[in-house]
Structures are given as C-alpha cells and as structure tokens.
Amino acid sequence: MRRTRLFRLGVPLAAGALALCACGSRDKGASASGTSATTTVTIGFDAPLSKDLAAVGLGMKNAAELAVNQANKNHTVPGVTFKLAAKDDQATPTIGQQNAAAFAADDDVVGVVGAYNSSVSAAMQSTLHQAGIVQISGANTNPALTRGADYKSAPKRQFDNYFRVITTDDVQAPVAAEYFYQDLGIKKVAAVDDKKVYGAGLVKEFTEAFTALGGKVVVHQSINPDESDYASVVGTVKSSGAQGVYYGGEYPQAGALKKQLVAAGFDGPLGGGDAVKDDAVIPLAGTKAADGIYTTSDGRPVEDLASAKSFISAYKAAGYDEPYGVFGAYTYDATNALIQAVKAAADTGAPAAKELRPKVVKAMGSVTFTGATGQVGFDEYGDSVNKVISINTVKNGAWQDGIKVFTK
Amino acid sequence: MTATELTQLLADGLILGSMYGLIAVGYTMVYGILQIINFAHGEIYMLGGFGALFVYAWVPGLRAIPLWAALPVLLVVAVAVSVAAATGAERFAYRPLRGAPRLAPLISAIGLSLFLQQVVFNFFTLPGSSMGVTAPVPFPQFETAPLDLAGVQVSVAGLLTLALAAFGMVALTWFVRRTRTGRAMQATAQDPATARLMGIDTDRIIVIAFAIGAALAAVACVTQGLRLGTVSYNMGFITGLKGFTAAVLGGIGNIQGAMAGGVVLGLAESLASGALPHIDALAMFSGSVWKDVWAFVILIVVLLIRPQGLFGERVADRA
Amino acid sequence: MNKHLTAAGAALALISPFLAWTWTPLYPGDLTLYGYPGGSQLVTLVCALTATALLAAPRLAPAGAVRALRAASLAALTTTWVTVVAIAVDLGGVVNLEPGAWLAAGSTALLAVGAHRLPDDTLDPPRPVPRLPRWAEVLVITAVFVLAMYVLTYGITTGSPEEFLAFLPAALFLGRALTVSGLGAALGALTARNRTATAVAALAAALVFPFTQSDGQYTAIADNILIFAAVALGLNIVVGLVGLLDLGYVAFLGTGAYTAALVSGSSFSTLDIGPLPFWATALLGMAVSLVAGIVIGAPTLRLHGDYLAIVTLGFGEIFRITVNNLDGSSGPSLTNGPNGINSVPDINVLGFDFGAEHHILGVEFGRFANYYLLLLAVIALVVFLYSRVGDSRIGRAWIALREDEKAATAMGIEGFRFKLLAFAMGASLAGLAGTVMAHLQTNAVPDNYKFADTAPPNSAFLLAAVVLGGMGTVSGPLVGAALLYLIPAKFEFFSKYQMMLFGLALVVMMIYRPEGLIPDRKRQLEFHEEAVTT
Structure with a gap:
C-alpha cells in the first residue's frame, strides 16, 4: 500500500520537474557587460x-x-x-x-x-x-x-x-664560436649536448661556425639530462686534448658538468646558450668551479x-x-x-x-x-x-654580464 | 686508447657498478622471498639522498663541522628515511596484495613509484627556496682534490662508495649466514609455507628484507650525491631500473650475485660509453646516450642464454 | 519512517535545482535563476530524478532497488556538495550561497541518510526481466547508447573544472546504481542478444558527437581520447587476454607515428618517399609495428611474467633513446633526433582533404571533426578484430594461457606461438593508431613516447587505462581511456599534484578494486574468492 501512495506522489513530482525545465528563460546576453565603452x-x-x-x-x-x-x-x-x-x-x-x-x-x-x-x-x-x-x-x-x-x-x-x-640558434651559437676562437684563443673544443631540441641545435650551429673559423671540434658527446653522472663524457673530453667545452643544454646539467670537469682536473672554459645563464648554475657547479662559464644572451646587458x-x-x-x-x-x-x-x-x-x-x-x-x-x-x-648578442661569464662566484657585446 | 684511459674507464665502471650492486641487493632480497619486483625501490633509494640533504640543509650545526664528521649523521638519517618508506610501502601497498595475481603488486608498485617521486617533487623544501624541487639540487661535497693513482683519477667519494659497498656486503653476508634471523630469511625464501610451520614469523622476515634493501639503497644514494654533486627527484627511475638489471644479471635471489651483477653492469656501461667509440664499426652507437641501450641489450642476452643469471641458481617458480 | 524521510529528501532535492544557488553569474553555468536549472544544477536534478524513480517504482530494479537508491543518493549528495562547496570557495565565503543551495545541500543529505537507513532488499537471483519484442529491444539499445554518448559529451564539454568535478562523482555513482540495480546485467543480456544492433547503435551514437560541436575545441580532445582508447584496446589484447605485462607498449604507437611521418612527404622527412596514399601509410605503419612486435617479442616472450615486464620497459626506453639519437650526429640519420619530423601534411583520401573544412548535412566539419570520423573507423576496426579474435579458438587459447600456462601447454596449446601472435597483433593495432596520430598532431617527436608522463599516451597511462577500465573487456579500456584522458585535461589547476594522485590512485585501486570499473566476469572471480554478486 505504502509503495503505491509514494508512487502517486512521485510521478507528478517528476513530471512537474520535467515541465519546469521547459519554462523560464536563459538568455546568455543578459549578463554580459555590453554597456561600457571598452x-x-x-x-x-x-x-x-x-x-x-x-x-x-x-x-x-x-x-x-x-x-x-x-x-x-x-x-x-x-x-x-x-x-x-x-x-x-x-x-x-x-x-x-x-x-x-x-x-x-x-x-x-x-x-x-x-x-x-x-x-x-x-x-x-x-x-x-x-x-x-x-x-x-x-x-x-x-x-x-x-x-x-x-x-x-x-x-x-x-x-x-x-x-x-x-x-635563433644560428645567430647565438656562431657568436659563441667567434668569442671562443678569437677572444679566448681556443682552437680545439669539445662539443657536448643534452640531446634535446635546444641543446642539439645550438651545438650543431656552433660546430659549423667554429669549423668555418678554422677551429676544430675534436669530440662531440651527448649526455642524458635525466642522469647526473657524466664521468664518461668528462673522461672523453679530457683525453681529447680540447682546450674548452661548448655545452648545448640547460643550466642544471651545465652546472653539474662543469663541476665534474673541474673535479677531474679539466680547467678550460665552458660555453653555453642563454638557458645556462641562471643564478642557480653557480651553486650547482660549486662557487669555485663555476668560474669560467661563458654564456651568450640576446640584447645588451641589463645595465x-x-x-x-x-x-x-x-x-x-x-x-x-x-x-x-x-x-x-x-x-x-x-x-x-x-x-x-x-x-x-x-x-x-x-x-x-x-x-x-x-x-x-x-x-x-x-x-x-x-x-x-x-x-x-x-x-x-x-x-x-x-641581432645584438652579449657575452656573460662567471667570475669569483658571480655573473658578470656583457663583457663583450656583438652586433650581427 | 691508452692503458691509463682504459684503467680509468674500469675504475669508473667499478665505482658505478658497486653503487648499482647496493641497489640490486634490495631487489634481489624482496624478489627472493616474495617473487615481486619492488618497482618503487628506485624511489626508496632517492628518498635516502633527499633525507640526508634535508638534515644537512636544515640543521645548522652540521654545516659548521667538516663534511666527513657530518657524514655519519647523514648516512644514519638517509637510512632511517629509506627504511621508513620501504616498510611503510610494504605494510600499506604490498601486504594487502599477498596472494593476489602477480600483476596486482607490480601495478601497485608503479603507482607507488610515481607517488613517491611526486611527493619529493612537490613538497621537498630547502631553506630560502619555494616548496618543491624541479631541477637537480646541489648535494654537499668533499673539497679534497681527486687522488691520482698512476694517472687514474679517483675521487674521495668514489673510494667511499667502494668502501661502503664492500663493508655492506660483508656485513650482509655475515647477517644472512650466521644470525638466527638471517637463517630464518633463507628458510622463508626457500619455502614460506614450511617456514611458517617451523615457527618463523614470515611477516617480520619480509619487513626485515625490505628494510635491509632500503638501508643499502640509502647508502648508495648518499655516495652518489657525494660523487656527482646533485640529487634530483627523478634519479631513482633509471637507476632503479639498472639496479634491477644488475640483480637479474647476477641471478635474482642471490645476494652476492647482485653485487657481482652490479659490477658487471657498471663496467659494461663505462666501456660502452668510453671504449666503444674506438671500435669503428660500433662508433655510431657509442657514447653515454647509447649506454642504457647497451645495458638493456646485455640484460636481454643474459636472460636468453642464462635465465638463471650469471652467478645464480634459478629460483623455484612458485607462481 | 525512513521511507518518508527519503521521499522528503528526494522531493526537496528535486525542487532545489529550480531555485537560485548563488547571486552572481560569475560561477560557471550561471546558477542565479529561479525556475530554470543550469550548469551543475542539471546534474543534481538528474540524480534526484533517478532517486525518485527508484523510490517510486522499485520494480524498475530487477535486483532490488535499495542499493541502487543508495548509490543514486550518494550521486546526488556528492555532486551537490561539490558544487555548493565550490561556490563558497570560488566566490570567497558561504555568504555567496542563496537559500536554494542550502536547500540542495540539506535535502541531498537527508536523501542519503534516509536511503542508507532503508532495509536492504537485494534479490538473489534477480527478478527475471520480461522479454520485449525485437524492435523494442533495438530501440532500448539505441536509447541507452544515445544516453551514454550524451553523458560523455557533457563530460567532455564541461567548460570549467568545477562543473567537471561535480559531474564525475555523479557519473560514477549513477553507474554503480545501474550495476547494483541489476539493470546493467539486463542490458548486458539485451546487447548480447542483439549484437549487430548494438554495434550499429554504438557507432551511430558516436557519429552524432561531431554534429553537436560547432568548433574544434572539444573535438580535439575527443580525437585524442580515441587514439588513446585504440592503443589501450590493443594493449588489452596483450595484458587483458594473454596476461603478458607490457610496460613499453607506447613504443609501437611511436613506431607507427614515425613510419607515417617518414613517408608523408614532409620536408623534414629524411626519406625521399611519398606522400603515399593513406591506405598505404596505414598498412605500412601496421607492418613496421608488427615487425617491431615480432622482433621484440620473439626473444622475450619465452621469459617469465615479471622479467617480461622489465624487458618490455627496457625496450620502450630503447625506442625513445633510439629515435632521439638517429639524427646523423650520434647515430645514423633517420628521425632528426630530438627535433622529430615536423610539418606532416594532412591526410587526403580520394580528394577528401582532412585538413580542410567540409559541410556534411549542413553541419560544418573542421579538421578535428574529420579526424574524428577517421579515428572512429579505426576504433571500429580494433573493436571488431578484438571481439572476433577474442571469441575464436585463438582467443580461448589466450585466456587459457593467462589462467594457467602449464595446464594450457599440457593441453597442447603452443604457448610461445600464441603469445607472439597476440604481441604482434597488439603492436600492429597500436601502429595503426600511430599513423593517424602523426597526421593529426602534424609531427612525430620522441617526447611523446615516454614510460610515464602527466599526459597520455604513455606506457604507464595506457596500462592504467586497461587496469582501471577492466582487463579483458572491450568497454573497460574505452571507459578507462576516456576517464584518464579527461581527468588530467579538465583539472589543469590540479596539474601540480596530478601525477602524485595518479600514483596513489593506482595503489588504492589495486587494493580495493583490482578488477577495474567494468570487470570481466572471469577476472572478477579471480580477484574475489567470495561469490560475485554484481
């Protein structure tokens, strides 16, 4: 008995609810702010x-x-x-x-x-x-x-x-190559990248420009950015007779790489693109080992x-x-x-x-x-x-921006 | 390629391999008893390093004293964090799944692995920085210059890795062979049901197995941090995979085999990235980007030729 | 007494959506109107209607209405409270709630309490469902699929995370109501009797979706769901039917995508081939993936389960490392390394350019809608193959191998050959999906094919889609893929903790419902030794 009474109650309720759905108005424009001039x-x-x-x-x-x-x-x-x-x-x-x-x-x-x-x-x-x-x-x-x-x-x-x-990579990297070859006097360089779009692209352009200048890229290595053990790359770089390293990649790996290079007794400079120019690279490499990191960046230095x-x-x-x-x-x-x-x-x-x-x-x-x-x-x-590119470097544990400015 | 260079590669490989070995022990012990791959072991390893880093960064007294004096504290904290995580994982993620089909604990382990990584990623905080770690974070370092052994450079942290790995293996061998709990562990690995009938508390043995594996992994992570200068939230994934590979190489279930497998793997990787470029035919597939590929190829080849591993007897299949 | 309590709750819950819940249209869906429910109010209304129907006509539920009523009441409760709390949080305080919201919150609580105090009336076995004439059965099936598609479309097109958050628990609890009421089983029997009609109805319902969309925003999401679902179904052959755990499955999707990109005639392709017609690309993609599957499977399938898992994981990583390095500098030149192969042109089949807009039946079909149609065909093919093979001698051999390999081998089933067949078949289906993916996304890059990532497809998500949905079924991976794609896509604000919760969800799922949302009957028995009631 009870069920039927509830049923009688439920059906009109449900029907009423459905009917209510159909009425009322829901104009979208009403709420929009069309009154102001902006x-x-x-x-x-x-x-x-x-x-x-x-x-x-x-x-x-x-x-x-x-x-x-x-x-x-x-x-x-x-x-x-x-x-x-x-x-x-x-x-x-x-x-x-x-x-x-x-x-x-x-x-x-x-x-x-x-x-x-x-x-x-x-x-x-x-x-x-x-x-x-x-x-x-x-x-x-x-x-x-x-x-x-x-x-x-x-x-x-x-x-x-x-x-x-x-x-683009083909503007930034050649400037780095020029700076390495002419200003730092490096004739033999090791190229290292992280096998990502940005890093591999930079290294490719750097290699072309550096070779065109008359320098020699004595070894090209790639690191796995998900790892922090670069022992084999460091070993290869050291035994290759390179005077410096150009790294295509981002600052976390650049810092660790520089640290491991110095720890293995390699004291040449490490160059990189604008993704390396981050304050965090200094503690990652260690204050002492960070000296000698060079990066390029767009435009004149902030000052x-x-x-x-x-x-x-x-x-x-x-x-x-x-x-x-x-x-x-x-x-x-x-x-x-x-x-x-x-x-x-x-x-x-x-x-x-x-x-x-x-x-x-x-x-x-x-x-x-x-x-x-x-x-x-x-x-x-x-x-x-x-096409204005600045060169920055780490000296005594701090960034020095715009030590040289190139205009291409 | 000179003899010195080759020796350098072998030394690097030995150090790397003994670190793998320390991780592999955790896999091999858990697999030997439960026949599950504790996929989250890599994250347990990673947590140890972050635990050590946490006390070093937040307890001011530690940074005031030399690192070698602070090292025991770091190791103890690392071990404590990893053991807590591993026993917690055993209790809440694996124990409810005993007796479930084998897929269940493996999927659970994958979930746990992601979860632990993300906990560190989101919540690990160093003084003066915002919450979470997105990039690798610096780990305390020995300032000592590397030792020069006839042209071969070995860092202090590298020597420490070798020493701790050797000590860990000797202690573990003694524990398993000589103590009562160790023998109970062997019994449980051979036949859990019978072991239980003999009055062995197998639940306790399983927890101990997880804990020992975690402790060795934590030590491995601290040495890794000291050696390479950074730890990162996702370092456990690939290293854990290598640890498991080492365990399989050595014969899963075999504790000494795990360490041996680790050393073999470490040497193989080091040679793949350092020596292969000198072989013209394979130079294209050499270098450190390809070394993981070689590690897996070795694993597959070993599994096909010698499924019981290089040094092990085959574990009874109790599926 | 309890019945009246429940009825009062249901009645008030029915009324509440017709009142204003908040004062400002700033909350998504504009819940400020009287007499015209909108946004999340509609979800509450549907839940309340379901509860009312179950209360008023318990005979609707063949297996007993009370448990279904409880589920429906929970649906109403969760969705309403999510919305009410979201209003308070979004707009900064409970003062933003109008009386309608208080009524909704109170009435759904009343409904839930009442429903849970009603005595359980579960019938075992359930009441027999009367057989309908054939035309009526087909009509019911069509209606069910249209309804399901409507629910899915609502989920895909929710414009804000709040609305999706209100929708999700309601959908899950109403789904549970369907199962426990016994209607799910009845529908299952119905579809089993009318297989062809079911397939046609499902396809027709899915075809309707692009006609309801005026732009590509949600069709793009639907496209990606379909790719993800197709690959998940392929994986389901390997994992669900044969019980081989493959942790590197996404590599086959990648193989297909790279193959398609290489022969697409893109200026970035290192091969001077193409553009091939799409049928050739599709076949080639399948063939290359098939070969890859055999090459990987042949040495590894002799290994035992857990070893296989690790080895496939290793192969997945090897695939990613390899395509990332075949750029001419650290390996042979083939894939352009990390840059991948860009500018993959759109598919053109017999003059029908998938990149251009078309008008079909007066409705504008954009690029994503075109691909939606193509992907629907791919899914239909995959489902067809899956169900045909699954029911054949091969499928029974697979299941036998999954259940007990030793016994199956003793019965004369050649384990290795059947496993390899499954592996190769799964791989080629994933390869097919990959060929479409390369064209849809216009590029093939290594980063898409990781083991674990926050966005599908990746091997961990694929496996999770299969496990979450239910191993060994057709609908399971489809539902799992849709959920796993939509949840991350809708909860952008959550993305920081998304992976963490995903990991936790896998662990919890394995403990409480290892058989998935839509379980295979046999598998459920395997996980729960006690009697299976649902």
Whole structure:
C-alpha cells in the first residue's frame, strides 16, 4: 500500500520537474557587460606550467601577465582591455595542440603567446594558422619553425601567423664560436649536448661556425639530462686534448658538468646558450668551479638598457613567487609586441577580437619598439631582427654580464 | 686508447657498478622471498639522498663541522628515511596484495613509484627556496682534490662508495649466514609455507628484507650525491631500473650475485660509453646516450642464454 | 519512517535545482535563476530524478532497488556538495550561497541518510526481466547508447573544472546504481542478444558527437581520447587476454607515428618517399609495428611474467633513446633526433582533404571533426578484430594461457606461438593508431613516447587505462581511456599534484578494486574468492 501512495506522489513530482525545465528563460546576453565603452580581448598564453619546467613556465606567465597589466593600466590601446588566458601544455605537443584548438574556438582570443618547447609550437602552428590567430613565442629557438627544413639553403616562410622575439640558434651559437676562437684563443673544443631540441641545435650551429673559423671540434658527446653522472663524457673530453667545452643544454646539467670537469682536473672554459645563464648554475657547479662559464644572451646587458631595468624593477614590484628566469624578458617583449600589433590593428575600427585576428597577423610584421631584450621587430620570416648578442661569464662566484657585446 | 684511459674507464665502471650492486641487493632480497619486483625501490633509494640533504640543509650545526664528521649523521638519517618508506610501502601497498595475481603488486608498485617521486617533487623544501624541487639540487661535497693513482683519477667519494659497498656486503653476508634471523630469511625464501610451520614469523622476515634493501639503497644514494654533486627527484627511475638489471644479471635471489651483477653492469656501461667509440664499426652507437641501450641489450642476452643469471641458481617458480 | 524521510529528501532535492544557488553569474553555468536549472544544477536534478524513480517504482530494479537508491543518493549528495562547496570557495565565503543551495545541500543529505537507513532488499537471483519484442529491444539499445554518448559529451564539454568535478562523482555513482540495480546485467543480456544492433547503435551514437560541436575545441580532445582508447584496446589484447605485462607498449604507437611521418612527404622527412596514399601509410605503419612486435617479442616472450615486464620497459626506453639519437650526429640519420619530423601534411583520401573544412548535412566539419570520423573507423576496426579474435579458438587459447600456462601447454596449446601472435597483433593495432596520430598532431617527436608522463599516451597511462577500465573487456579500456584522458585535461589547476594522485590512485585501486570499473566476469572471480554478486 505504502509503495503505491509514494508512487502517486512521485510521478507528478517528476513530471512537474520535467515541465519546469521547459519554462523560464536563459538568455546568455543578459549578463554580459555590453554597456561600457571598452572591449575586452583575450591574449592566450601557452607554456608548461607544471612538472619539471614549471619554474620556467610560471616565470614566463608572470612576465606576460605583467605586460598585460601594464597595458591595461596605461591604456596602451584605447578602448581595449586585455585579459590573459594561461594554459598549461605540460611540454607535450598533444596538449599544446588541444590548447590551440581551445584558443581558436574562443572568439575573444586575439593572439597567442607561446609555447616554450619548439615541438609544442610545431604542433600548435597549423591549428592557429587555420583560425588566423597570430602566435608569438619568446622561447622557441629552432630555426626550422620559421624558415622550414632547409633553413640555410632554401629558407621558406612556414606560417604567416608565427613570430618570435628570441634569436635563433644560428645567430647565438656562431657568436659563441667567434668569442671562443678569437677572444679566448681556443682552437680545439669539445662539443657536448643534452640531446634535446635546444641543446642539439645550438651545438650543431656552433660546430659549423667554429669549423668555418678554422677551429676544430675534436669530440662531440651527448649526455642524458635525466642522469647526473657524466664521468664518461668528462673522461672523453679530457683525453681529447680540447682546450674548452661548448655545452648545448640547460643550466642544471651545465652546472653539474662543469663541476665534474673541474673535479677531474679539466680547467678550460665552458660555453653555453642563454638557458645556462641562471643564478642557480653557480651553486650547482660549486662557487669555485663555476668560474669560467661563458654564456651568450640576446640584447645588451641589463645595465646598459633602461627598458630592461624597468622590466626587472616592475617584475620585482609585482611580487611574483617565481623568478622571471631565462625567458621572462622575452615573453614580456612577445606579449608587448602582440599588444602593439593589436593597437595598430584596432586603429582602423571596431575591435571585436574575431575581426581583429587577421588584422593583427598583418600588423605584427611591422611592429617595432625597444623592449626588455633590446630592439623588437620582425624580418620577412617572422624572426627577430634583434641581432645584438652579449657575452656573460662567471667570475669569483658571480655573473658578470656583457663583457663583450656583438652586433650581427 | 691508452692503458691509463682504459684503467680509468674500469675504475669508473667499478665505482658505478658497486653503487648499482647496493641497489640490486634490495631487489634481489624482496624478489627472493616474495617473487615481486619492488618497482618503487628506485624511489626508496632517492628518498635516502633527499633525507640526508634535508638534515644537512636544515640543521645548522652540521654545516659548521667538516663534511666527513657530518657524514655519519647523514648516512644514519638517509637510512632511517629509506627504511621508513620501504616498510611503510610494504605494510600499506604490498601486504594487502599477498596472494593476489602477480600483476596486482607490480601495478601497485608503479603507482607507488610515481607517488613517491611526486611527493619529493612537490613538497621537498630547502631553506630560502619555494616548496618543491624541479631541477637537480646541489648535494654537499668533499673539497679534497681527486687522488691520482698512476694517472687514474679517483675521487674521495668514489673510494667511499667502494668502501661502503664492500663493508655492506660483508656485513650482509655475515647477517644472512650466521644470525638466527638471517637463517630464518633463507628458510622463508626457500619455502614460506614450511617456514611458517617451523615457527618463523614470515611477516617480520619480509619487513626485515625490505628494510635491509632500503638501508643499502640509502647508502648508495648518499655516495652518489657525494660523487656527482646533485640529487634530483627523478634519479631513482633509471637507476632503479639498472639496479634491477644488475640483480637479474647476477641471478635474482642471490645476494652476492647482485653485487657481482652490479659490477658487471657498471663496467659494461663505462666501456660502452668510453671504449666503444674506438671500435669503428660500433662508433655510431657509442657514447653515454647509447649506454642504457647497451645495458638493456646485455640484460636481454643474459636472460636468453642464462635465465638463471650469471652467478645464480634459478629460483623455484612458485607462481 | 525512513521511507518518508527519503521521499522528503528526494522531493526537496528535486525542487532545489529550480531555485537560485548563488547571486552572481560569475560561477560557471550561471546558477542565479529561479525556475530554470543550469550548469551543475542539471546534474543534481538528474540524480534526484533517478532517486525518485527508484523510490517510486522499485520494480524498475530487477535486483532490488535499495542499493541502487543508495548509490543514486550518494550521486546526488556528492555532486551537490561539490558544487555548493565550490561556490563558497570560488566566490570567497558561504555568504555567496542563496537559500536554494542550502536547500540542495540539506535535502541531498537527508536523501542519503534516509536511503542508507532503508532495509536492504537485494534479490538473489534477480527478478527475471520480461522479454520485449525485437524492435523494442533495438530501440532500448539505441536509447541507452544515445544516453551514454550524451553523458560523455557533457563530460567532455564541461567548460570549467568545477562543473567537471561535480559531474564525475555523479557519473560514477549513477553507474554503480545501474550495476547494483541489476539493470546493467539486463542490458548486458539485451546487447548480447542483439549484437549487430548494438554495434550499429554504438557507432551511430558516436557519429552524432561531431554534429553537436560547432568548433574544434572539444573535438580535439575527443580525437585524442580515441587514439588513446585504440592503443589501450590493443594493449588489452596483450595484458587483458594473454596476461603478458607490457610496460613499453607506447613504443609501437611511436613506431607507427614515425613510419607515417617518414613517408608523408614532409620536408623534414629524411626519406625521399611519398606522400603515399593513406591506405598505404596505414598498412605500412601496421607492418613496421608488427615487425617491431615480432622482433621484440620473439626473444622475450619465452621469459617469465615479471622479467617480461622489465624487458618490455627496457625496450620502450630503447625506442625513445633510439629515435632521439638517429639524427646523423650520434647515430645514423633517420628521425632528426630530438627535433622529430615536423610539418606532416594532412591526410587526403580520394580528394577528401582532412585538413580542410567540409559541410556534411549542413553541419560544418573542421579538421578535428574529420579526424574524428577517421579515428572512429579505426576504433571500429580494433573493436571488431578484438571481439572476433577474442571469441575464436585463438582467443580461448589466450585466456587459457593467462589462467594457467602449464595446464594450457599440457593441453597442447603452443604457448610461445600464441603469445607472439597476440604481441604482434597488439603492436600492429597500436601502429595503426600511430599513423593517424602523426597526421593529426602534424609531427612525430620522441617526447611523446615516454614510460610515464602527466599526459597520455604513455606506457604507464595506457596500462592504467586497461587496469582501471577492466582487463579483458572491450568497454573497460574505452571507459578507462576516456576517464584518464579527461581527468588530467579538465583539472589543469590540479596539474601540480596530478601525477602524485595518479600514483596513489593506482595503489588504492589495486587494493580495493583490482578488477577495474567494468570487470570481466572471469577476472572478477579471480580477484574475489567470495561469490560475485554484481
């Protein structure tokens, strides 16, 4: 009996609930802020924000956020408010492509800053290209991304929407080769890389440039970045008769490698790219052993560049947890370049993000300003025109920046 | 290639191999008794190093005294951390799975391995830095210059590795052969059911086996940190794999074999990266990036030709 | 008394979604309206409706309604409380909760307490389910698949982690309600009677998905789920049917991807071949993976289980190291080393360019939707092969080997040959998925093929998908793959602790439910000696 009574109660209740579902109104536009005079556009940001590379990625994200906040505060683009939408790609191409698809689907997204890994950018490029969204990276140094597989002999623009503010391996590494050969007087060098895109690329370019200068790369070795035992590499370097080592890779391994080289009695210099120029490399190598690390980096040293100083002081003032790291300044410039492109594009009329997209792609090519890393601007391939490279070194346990500045 | 260079390679290989051997003992003891691969052993090893680093960084008195004086404290703490982790793992991850199909403990071990890595990754903190370790962190170092033995350079930490490995093996052999608990352990490995009938508390024996393996692994990690200058949260994965390879090479279940297998593996790796470049036909596949490949190739070849391992008798298959 | 308590809870829980839960549309889904449930309120509504239905008509559940009611009440409780707590956390305080939210939280608690105090009415054996006419059975099957697809689509397209967090426990508990009510078994019997209809209905339901999507955002996720699921199914042959633990399976996916990239005509390819037509690429990818499977399997399959696990793990690593070094400087030139092979062009089958947009039945099909269709065909092929082979003489030999190798060998089954067959078959299916993956992702790079990583596919996640879903079944790995892909993708804010929780989940799973979410009947018996009731 009881069950039937409950049944009688339940059926109308359920039916009523279903009927109620059908009524009422749910207009989307009602809640949106259409009243104010400003438009909000979104800048997509993609980098690894978790796992091993989290520290680098978060520093980049903070820098991008700083640029966006400054643009909003200073009303850089009148009538446009910027919003940063950061996505984590976990340094995985699949996820990067998924993020690109999400950016493409979001009508508010006007451009994307990122990625960190060249392989992730490669997976994002075509999706963003189809959507006509500009992509600007502050960390991809693989020349093939802009100029194709035969980037030396037959350069060919790959995607008209892809730009970068960082110089490529084939600019940075030859400068290091020149410095090693001419200034340090090293004729025989050992090349070591970590078998990752960045490191292997640097070593390849370094080897070509060094050989062209008349030097000799006496041995080429690779280390496994997941390990810290480089005994065999150290042994090979020592017995090869090399006067110095050029290392393509990042600072954690560079520090350990330098330490083990010194411990084995090898006292030649160790050169590296901008990913080695990190304060943490000194304790990793040991204060004494760190002396004689040389790195290249884009632009003039901070002391000579007012825009760099103002970036650093603004970053400190913002009180972020993570240091801006190696690629913070580049990402800051990349984000500002995007903001400048939006400014140029929005001048022509109604700035709805989706209509802005193709205009921003067009405008990006002619953006030019002085950023935290020096001159920002793009050549016909979307590469940075900034060809000023500084040499930095560790002396007495501290970095000395810009001991020599090259302009290519 | 000169004789000195070859000797250098052999010395490096011996040091590396005895470190592998210390890890391999843990695998071999647990496998000998339970027939499970304690996949998380690599992480137990890693935890030892981070335990030592933790006290060294946070206890100010330790940095004031010379490193060799602080070393016993570091070793004790490392062993304590690893043993606690290993016995905890045994109690909460493996014991509930006794009698389950063999896939279950292996998958559980993979999960545990990831979990322990990530705990260190997310929560290990050094003074003055934010929480978590993403990159390798510096480990305390001996400042002494390496010893020069007729052109062959051997670091103090390397000698320490050899000494500790030798001492550990002698002590363990004595323990297993001469003490009551050690003999109970042998009995349990041979036949757990009968051992239990004879009044042996097999649960206790299993915990002891885990603990001994963990203690030796912790020692291995401290020596590794001293020798190479850094420890990292993911150092246990590949090293653990090598440790297991060494255990299989030596004949799994055989404690002396594990150490011997470690030395063979260490020598093989050292020669693969240092000596192979001098052989023209194989130069393409030489160098330190290929040495892991050679290590696995040796493992597979040994398993195919001599499934019982180089030095061991085959463990009875009680599946 | 308890019944009234439960009924009151259910009734109030039904009403609550029609009230405002918070005052501001800032919380995802806009829960501020009266009379019009939205966002996570819908999930609560569905749970409450299920509970009401079970309460009002217990005969719906052949095996007894009370346990199902409990599960449904837990579904309502968890989803509602997740949403209520998320509102308070997101917006900074409980003041942001409107009365509707308090009512929802209170009523679902009442419902759960009431349901758990009702006496258990489990029937063993369950009431027989009346046979329906054939057309009605087919209709039911279709409805079930459409419903399942709707649930999955809802999960994939949730726009915020909060909504997904509210959806996930509800889906799991409602799934449990389906099982314990006996409806799951009844449906199983129904689908077993109408196999062809089931297959067609499943495929049709899956085909509907891209038509519901206006852009590529979620189709991209669905594509990756399908790749992941196809490889997990291939692995399920090896692990689930034959019981061989393969920890380096992702290498076969990589073999397929690299093969496809090399013959794709990409300017980065070191081979001057191609672009081959896709059917040739697919066959070649399968063939190369098959050869790789035999080369790896032939020496190692004679080894015992645990050794095999370590050796396959070693092979997985060897694959990654090898493709990372075949760049001409530290090895022969083939794969461009760490740079990988970029700019892999889109597939073009008979003039149908997968990279371009097409209009089908008035719906715009973007790049990801095109690949979705192709991947659906791949999955259909894999499922077809899997179920046909699994039920054949070969499949029975495999299961016999898994259960007791010695006995099987004694019965005249050549263990090695059958194991090698499984290994090769699994490898070639993964290779097929790899060929599509290279085109979809436009590149093949070594970093994708690790043992363990935070994002699928990697060997650890593949194994986990099989184990989590249920070894030896078709639907298990599909569900496992979907869950394992969606959970990391949806919980970006969680990513720091994601691997840690994943590891912990594997350990806990092995202790409490080693047979997986959708267990194979035989396997469940193996893990639980006591009678299997579900």
